[in-house]
Amino acid sequence: MRILVVEDHRILLESIAMLLASINGLEVVSKHTNGRQALAALEHDPAVELIVSDVQMPVMGGIELTLQLRQRFPGVKICLLTVADQPEAIKEAIRAGADGYVLKSAERDELEMALSMIAQGNKYYSEQVLMLLARDPTIEFTPDIDKPQKITLTKRELDVLRLIVQEHSGTVIADMLFISPTTVETHRKHLMQKLGVQTTIGLVKYALKYQLV
Known part of the structure; x- marks a missing residue:
């Protein structure tokens, strides 16, 4: 799977790219420090299949990048890898159409599993993310059984x-x-x-x- 990595902290960018490149079946084709650069790269290399991106970045962050992908490159999947654990940020990512949301505190195995599931056409939100949403009182649910x-x-x-x-x-x-x-x-x-x-x-x-x- 051909991957773009987007992260505004250069040391982290290199570290994440090295980690992803070490996972069997993944090929990191380019690295960028904001979403606008990633979109420009996609114009020249539409064969990219997945973007792994931070959420909070200058120029263009991960949420806006996700929205742009859905409009311009709907076949490209995106997994947001971030420290942003606020329920509102997570909900915005889901509404934007992110295929995955993984916290940077995750282990390598979880990230590898997340990318594998996304590659198969599934969504992946880490356990911590699900728990944060579960405790958000603004999110309603309607069970079939309520007694x-x-x-x-x-x-x-x-x-x-x-x-x-x-x-x-x-x-x-x-x-x-x-x-x-x-x-x-x-x-x-x-x-x-x-x-x-x-x-x-x-x-x-x-x-x-x-x-x-």
Whole structure:
């Protein structure tokens, strides 16, 4: 996959480019310090498939770059890699059409997984990002089931739900409960079905609203 990297801090730009270049299947074709430069590069190399960009940059930041991509280069995917963890910034990125939103505190494995999922046509928002959105009171959700007294959760499902609300990742939950990550995901899916929600955000909001944990 051919990638452009956009980051206004040059040391970080070089470090991110080196990291991405070390991942199998990724080719960093150019590096830029703002979104305007990235768009100009795309004019000359439309074969680029993915942009990894910071959010807050001079001249043109990641959100505006995402909007421009959707209008001018809709086939190019974009993953925002940033320290911006404010819910409003995340919501703006989602509204703009970003394919991924990963915090710079993420491990290499998570970034690699995020880019792999995006390459396959999926969206990826890191666990921390989902938790920040889940705790934002301005985001509403409408569950299919809205009567918790009619819902029966097993002890293990409650354990998993409690740890999800505490912002633990699936891998950490598996370690804490001595089960496999696959089993954690199975419990997560069962919880979503029982509570009538579609996302981890919905799970957390439902649990907090009805004091299930």
